[in-house]
Amino acid sequence: MARRGARVILACRNRERAEAAVFDIRTKSGNNQVTFMQLDLASLKSVRAFAETFLKSEPQLHVLINNAGVGSGSKTVDGYNTILGVNHLGHFLLTHLLLDRLKQNAPSRIVTVASMMYRFGKIDFSNLNPPGNSVIQQIQNYSCSKLCNILFMRELANHLEGTKVTCYSVHPGMVNTEVFRYMTFLQKIFFLPFAALFFQTPSAGAQTSIYCAVQEGIEKFSGRYLADCKVQEVLPHARDDAVARKLWEISERMVGLQSQ
Structure with a gap:
């Protein structure tokens, strides 16, 4: 995006690592219009604060890429399991808060990174927020969150008809990133060598x-x-x-949005 001349906002949780990425992108692209803004998708308060700051400082928004995701973890500050909170609810709220700006700058696009793991996901409305106390449960929660991504984009497209804002969910491939950084030491011993051998690089994974x-x-x-x-x-x-x-309606309540 930076090489194409875009103004790029990296919405990241870790300031130190984000600023290092900003420097790297600026250097490689020759584009100084790359900047960092604080955002922790595991906190709905942080999502709202980011949106408020962004809308005050950035008059244009043409592309929103919901890329963050985790594959393990305990609970968010709002009491949701981290996988659901970050991968679905954080993106759901962020997208809603930025939607008017995207409409004002239409044609514009929303891209949400899902996964082929959606295949193993199941939406259980009686227990949408199960704990992730075991590896099996974390895999189930991850698969469910990726299914939520796809269903969210599907329903959002209906709401966006006639606005010239379009949305898509993508499977990036199996990518060797730190998405499973909260794994235990023993889990990492088995997983990381496998990922290094068989997973794509982040650059390849970004293509879709x-x-x-x-x-x-x-x-x-x-x-x-x-x-x-x-x-x-x-x-x-x-x-x-x-x-x-139904997922849309329940997600609205979970993130504190008034039902439409």
């Missing part, structure tokens, strides 16, 4: 997100799921419009 952000002519695919820069058909449970609508 970039495609959805800049490719011309894909507006007709708003709400769809893409992998390897191609539209993919999702399994039936990921295109259930009734579940998507």
